[in-house]
Every structure is written in C-alpha cells, then in structure tokens.
Amino acid sequence: MTASAPESAAPSAAPLEPEDSLGTRLWENVKGGNLGSWPVILALAVIVLVFSQSAENFFTPANFTNIITQMAGTCLLAYGVVFVLLIGEIDLSVAFVSGIAGVVVAKTQLPTGWDLPWFLCVALAILTTVAIGAFQGSFVALIGVPSFVVTLAGFEIWQGVIQQSVPGVIVIQDNAINNFSNYLFSDLWGWIIAVGVSALYVASTLGGALAGRRHGIAIRNPIMLVLRLVVVPAIALTTVYILNKDRGVPLALLFVVGGLVVWTFVAKRTTFGRHVYAVGGNAEAARRAGINVARIRILVFMISGGMAGLGGIVLAARLNSVDLNAGGSTLLIDAIAAAVIGGTSLFGGRGEVRDALIGAAMIATVSNGMFILGYSTGTIFIVTGAILLFAVTFDTVVRRLQVSAGR
Amino acid sequence: MTDQPLLELRDVSKSFGSVQALTDVDLDVREGEVMSLVGDNGAGKSTLIKCVAGIHPMDSGTMTFAGEPVSVSSPKDAGRLGIEVVYQDLALCDNLDVVQNMYLGREAHDRFQRLREPPMEAKAIETLAGLRVTTIKSIRQAVATLSGGQRQSVAVARAVMWNSRLVILDEPTAALGVAQTEQVLALVKRLAEQGLGVVLISHNLHDIFEVADRITVLRLGRNAGLFERASTTQQEVVHAITAGQPTKVAGITTEVVA
Numbered sequence: 001m002t003a004s005a006p007e008s009a010a011p012s013a014a015p016l017e018p019e020d021s022l023g024t025r026l027w028e029n030v031k032g033g034n035l036g037s038w039p040v041i042l043a044l045a046v047i048v049l050v051f052s053q054s055a056e057n058f059f060t061p062a063n064f065t066n067i068i069t070q071m072a073g074t075c076l077l078a079y080g081v082v083f084v085l086l087i088g089e090i091d092l093s094v095a096f097v098s099g100i101a102g103v104v105v106a107k108t109q110l111p112t113g114w115d116l117p118w119f120l121c122v123a124l125a126i127l128t129t130v131a132i133g134a135f136q137g138s139f140v141a142l143i144g145v146p147s148f149v150v151t152l153a154g155f156e157i158w159q160g161v162i163q164q165s166v167p168g169v170i171v172i173q174d175n176a177i178n179n180f181s182n183y184l185f186s187d188l189w190g191w192i193i194a195v196g197v198s199a200l201y202v203a204s205t206l207g208g209a210l211a212g213r214r215h216g217i218a219i220r221n222p223i224m225l226v227l228r229l230v231v232v233p234a235i236a237l238t239t240v241y242i243l244n245k246d247r248g249v250p251l252a253l254l255f256v257v258g259g260l261v262v263w264t265f266v267a268k269r270t271t272f273g274r275h276v277y278a279v280g281g282n283a284e285a286a287r288r289a290g291i292n293v294a295r296i297r298i299l300v301f302m303i304s305g306g307m308a309g310l311g312g313i314v315l316a317a318r319l320n321s322v323d324l325n326a327g328g329s330t331l332l333i334d335a336i337a338a339a340v341i342g343g344t345s346l347f348g349g350r351g352e353v354r355d356a357l358i359g360a361a362m363i364a365t366v367s368n369g370m371f372i373l374g375y376s377t378g379t380i381f382i383v384t385g386a387i388l389l390f391a392v393t394f395d396t397v398v399r400r401l402q403v404s405a406g407r
Numbered sequence: 408m409t410d411q412p413l414l415e416l417r418d419v420s421k422s423f424g425s426v427q428a429l430t431d432v433d434l435d436v437r438e439g440e441v442m443s444l445v446g447d448n449g450a451g452k453s454t455l456i457k458c459v460a461g462i463h464p465m466d467s468g469t470m471t472f473a474g475e476p477v478s479v480s481s482p483k484d485a486g487r488l489g490i491e492v493v494y495q496d497l498a499l500c501d502n503l504d505v506v507q508n509m510y511l512g513r514e515a516h517d518r519f520q521r522l523r524e525p526p527m528e529a530k531a532i533e534t535l536a537g538l539r540v541t542t543i544k545s546i547r548q549a550v551a552t553l554s555g556g557q558r559q560s561v562a563v564a565r566a567v568m569w570n571s572r573l574v575i576l577d578e579p580t581a582a583l584g585v586a587q588t589e590q591v592l593a594l595v596k597r598l599a600e601q602g603l604g605v606v607l608i609s610h611n612l613h614d615i616f617e618v619a620d621r622i623t624v625l626r627l628g629r630n631a632g633l634f635e636r637a638s639t640t641q642q643e644v645v646h647a648i649t650a651g652q653p654t655k656v657a658g659i660t661t662e663v664v665a
Contacts, residue, residue, distance in 0.1 A: 212525045274514055290482055
C-alpha cells in the first residue's frame with residue numbers, strides 16, 4: 001500500500017452499516033463472544049422445564065408468586081451491585097447495609113419508640129444506606145483505598161452495628177411497611193400495571209427508533225425491533241395472567257420491575273450511565289475526557305447503598321421483623337452471584353441492569369425447585385456455587401474470545 | 408499559511424521535584440502546518456504537550472494562542488480554546504462503541520441529562536467521512552474490535568470533531584504496521600490541509616520527513632534546533648537530537664535558521 005491508497009477511496013463514502021442478514025449478524029456475535037444474556041435465559045428455561053417435569057407443585061401459579069417474593073430482595077440488592085461491578089469495583093457490604101435499613105425501619109416504626117409514619121421510616125432507612133454508600137465510596141474514590149477492603153470493613157462494621165442495636169428481634173407492627181413484601185394487587189390493578197408497563201416499553205422503544213429515522217439513521221435491526229415490541233408486552237401480560245390465577249401481583253414485583261426500568265434508563269440513556277460504563281472500561285480515558293471519575297464512583301456506591309436499603313426493607317417486611325441475622329446468611333453471595341450469573345463482568349465496563357433480574361431469578365428458581373424436590377440446604381449451596389463458578393468461567397472465556405476477535 | 412503563529416510558547420520551564428524537565432523551551436505552530444516535535448527519550452516532549460493540554464501547570468513561561476495570551480489549567484480549558492491531544496495510548500474505552508468514544512465526556516444531552524443519540528451518530532458519521540476514514544465497518548461496534556489504525560483514526564476523529572484548531576498527536580504511528588502508518592500519516596496531512604495546526608510527536612524520522620513542514624528538536628529539556636523540512640536532512644536532525652547544543656542560553660535568544 002502506498003501513501004495515496006486511502007485517497008483512492010470514494011471521497012464521500014461514509015462508514016456504512018453492514019447490510020447483513022439477521023442470521024449473519026447473529027453468527028458474527030456468537031463468534032465474537034457477544035452473546036449478551038441469552039445463554040443464561042436459555043439455561044433458566046431449561047431449568048424451569050426440568051423442574052416442572054420432576055417437581056410436583058413447581059409449575060403452579062402459587063409457586064410462581066413464591067419465587068417472585070423470594071427473589072425480590074436479592075434482586076433489588078443486585079441492581080446496585082451491577083452498577084458497582086460496572087465501574088470495576090466490588091461492594092461486599094450490601095447485605096449488612098440492607099440489614100441496617102431493616103433495623104432503621106423497625107426501630108423508627110416502633111409504637112413504643114419513635115412511632116414515625118411509615119413513609120418517614122422508609123425514607124430514613126434509605127437515606128441512611130445512601131449515606132453509608134457515600135461514606136464507603138469516598139474512601140474508594142477520594143483516597144484510593146481498594147473497594148474490596150473498604151466494603152469488607154463495612155461488612156464487619158455494619159454487622160456489628162446490627163448486633164449491637166437489635167435486642168434479639170424487633171417485630172414490625174406497621175402494616176404499610178409489611179406491605180412492601182406482602183401486599184398483593186387486585187386482578188384489575190394487575191392488568192392495569194401490565195398494560196402500563198407494556199405501553200411505556202413500546203412508546204420508548206418506538207420513540208427511539210423514530211428519532212433515529214428523523215436524523216437519517218436507518219433502523220438497524222427491524223426484525224429484532226418488532227420481536228421486542230411483541231415479546232416484552234407478551235411477557236408482562238402472561239406474568240400478570242399467571243399471578244392473577246393465584247392471589248394477584250405482589251407489590252414486591254412492582255419494585256423489581258420499577259427498579260429494572262429506572263436503572264436501565266439511567267445506565268443506557270443518560271450521560272451518567274454512559275460515564276459509568278466509561279469509568280469501568282478505562283478510568284484514565286474517562287478522566288482525560290473530562291469526566292469527574294471520583295464523582296461517578298461515589299454516586300455508584302450511593303446507588304449500591306440505596307438499593308441495598310430498599311431491598312433490606314422488602315426483606316424485613318417479608319419476615320414482618322428484623323433479628324440478629326438481618327443481612328446475614330447467603331444474601332451477600334446471592335446478590336453478587338445474581339449480577340455475575342446474569343452476565344455482568346467482574347472486570348468492569350460490561351453488563352446490563354437486567355442481568356441482576358435474570359441472575360436472581362436463576363438463583364431463586366434453582367433453590368426453590370431443589371427445595372421442593374427435597375434436597376438439603378447443603379446440596380442447594382453446592383449447586384448454586386457450581387452455577388456461579390460456571391458463569392464466571394464462561395465470562396472469562398467469552399472475554400478472551402472478544403479480544404482475539406478484535407485483532 | 409500565515410506567519411502569525413497559532414500557538415506560541417515562550418520560555419516554558421517545568422520541574423518535578425528536583426528533576427528539571429523543561430528549561431526555557433519555545434515552540435511555534437502555525438495554522439495549516441505540521442510541526443514535528445522530536446527528541447530522544449526524556450527530552451521533555453510529553454511534558455511540553457501536557458503543559459499545553461492543561462494536565463501539568465507550567466512553572467514559568469507564557470503561552471499565546473491565536474494572538475491572545477492564555478493560561479490552561481485543565482484539559483477542559485484546552486478544549487475550550489480548541490486544543491485537542493491524541494495520546495499515545497489513545498485513551499479510548501474498549502467497551503464503548505465508536506460514537507460513544509468520540510463523544511466521551513461531551514455527550515449531547517437534553518436538560519434531563521438524557522442522551523441524544525441520533526445527532527451524535529449523524530455527526531460522528533459526518534466527521535469520519537470528512538476525514539475519509541472508510542475502513543470502519545460499523546460505528547456502533549465496540550472499539551475493542553477495531554484494528555490499531557482504525558483505533559487511531561477514531562482517536563483523531565474525536566480530536567477534530569470539536570471545532571478544534573490545534574491537534575497534538577503523541578506518537579500516532581508507534582504501534583502500527585506499514586499500511587496503517589501510511590493511513591494515519593495521510594490523515595495527519597489532511598488535518599493540516601483543513602487549516603488546523605498539527606503537532607506531531609514522533610521517533611520515526613521517516614514519518615516526520617514525509618509529513619512535517621517544520622521540525623523542533625528538544626534535548627534534555629531544552630530547545631536544540633528548529634528546522635524547515637524542505638531545507639534540512641535527516642542527518643542534521645539526528646545530530647541535533649543526539650548531540651545538539653542548547654540554542655538558548657541564559658535568556659539570550661539565538662535565531663536559528665537552518
């Protein structure tokens with residue numbers, strides 16, 4: 001090639017979108033290791049199929065409601081974890097921070113104590129956890145202490161605070177707070193919610209595509225677009241249909257879906273979300289591009305704290321109480337595992353908010369199905385651990401594929 | 408090409424602790440010219456451009472841009488003046504696509520901080536087409552999947568997209584193969600043809616003699632020569648790089664016309 005070679009190209013030739021068929025592009029993505037959430041969704045479908053054949057009372061509306069209330073708290077925590085993983089950090093404190101939220105709610109609602117109205121209890125709890133997030137995030141972002149150490153310290157500290165401040169058990173007597181997990185919508189409200197969510201999705205997806213056309217950008221993947229416009233409302237309506245056959249849509253599901261919508265919007269459609277991905281991809285590049293990296297990091301830890309707070313309230317409401325075990329057991333592992341199993345990379349920069357939901361659904365389904373089949377808690381731990389190991393191995397291999405596809 | 412320099416640095420000094428990185432360095436760049444900045448490792452090239460880009464504050468010295476005395480204390484200041492730097496390691500986010508990288512830190516958004524993708528995409532296509540970067544298949548692919556030359560093109564396109572007037576390229580061809588080097592050098596020439604001032608930092612004299620209009624040599628943090636490409640030889644430049652005497656001593660300015 002000579003120096004004049006680039007000149008010989010047509011001067012007006014813009015970089016064009018490839019006019020490949022859907023199949024070709026799919027294959028390119030598979031080769032490049034760009035699989036998104038599909039492997040996990042596929043695996044989840046297989047697991048559901050296996051359990052529905054082998055476990056009695058698994059594939060029933062009542063058990064569907066169970067799985068949703070079982071995974072709601074974990075899923076809310078995992079939304080925050082996704083953001084932390086996206087910037088290439090880790091938050092080991094989320095579980096006990098969620099316990100702190102439970103303790104704050106329980107203490108402030110106590111008729112013999114502060115006796116605050118429910119919304120103030122909830123607001124105080126979430127404010128507390130957001131402040132904890134800001135505190136921990138500041139150590140990471142401003143001083144440069146590794147997030148692993150800061151949040152490991154948080155793990156100990158908040159666990160200690162819970163042990164110190166809970167006298168055995170506090171019963172939550174405020175029904176409005178208990179409703180965070182236990183409230184069920186009437187059939188009619190269920191349908192209204194399904195139609196509302198569907199309409200919102202269709203409007204925003206179509207709106208984006210049409211805005212692109214106005215600027216002369218062709219719709220990239222019309223078949224996928226139509227497919228998404230059909231499949232997402234179908235999932236919403238089917239879910240509500242099944243839940244209405246049982247006792248109705250749980251409020252906890254609304255938190256899960258609301259969290260998915262809000263945080264997906266923040267991650268994908270706002271400058272903040274774009275900067276989160278940039279910091280995770282190459283923090284130095286982000287800094288040189290004028291992005292305030294420290295601010296992004298602190299905000300992300302605040303999101304993580306806040307979502308842990310909301311999740312903690314839902315978890316406390318599910319038990320109608322908090323005790324010394326608040327935030328303990330496998331909650332931390334489940335929340336991080338949910339994000340990772342769903343496909344969010346531990347190395348930063350790659351992942352989606354929906355990964356948290358998919359991963360949490362996977363963990364809840366496996367443990368629910370195995371429990372029905374009569375397996376012991378130990379066996380369930382082993383299987384969940386194996387799934388986590390497999391998912392991370394998969395992520396690492398895929399990442400290597402992606403790099404080699406670039407060169 | 409005018410004689411009024413676009414960028415004029417006078418007596419720039421900078422030290423890091425006890426290390427004197429730059430001593431009374433001068434640099435002129437005119438509009439529409441490629442000024443090459445050369446020197447051995449540790450000669451102060453990178454420090455000098457980091458002063459211009461607002462990453463390091465200068466200890467002393469003056470900077471004049473388009474006839475106005477200016478001071479830059481952050482990359483944002485430099486960006487406002489129209490000074491853009493393409494770093495050796497490109498500073499791209501591998502996980503983001505071409506458009507996202509080109510708009511990194513300067514995304515188009517509405518008052519609710521919502522991204523406005525369509526205008527960003529349209530402008531990115533326009534800019535790449537204007538630079539005749541035709542090898543990138545899709546501007547929505549992650550830059551991790553691009554070749555070294557393509558990545559360099561994205562970094563350069565990002566630099567020129569912001570009505571920039573001065574583009575500084577730090578070793579743009581260091582990691583590239585022959586064909587991709589030619590691609591990038593053609594791009595460098597095109598920038599100058601469009602009327603931008605270009606500072607090209609390079610170790611490769613072949614590249615420099617192919618595209619530079621003038622050559623400034625630094626040695627041990629001091630000016631060691633200023634050459635017109637048309638009237639000098641590689642030997643002369645090599646000599647200045649390896650054994651050049653400071654052309655400015657103790658405030659006495661010596662006119663160097665090689």
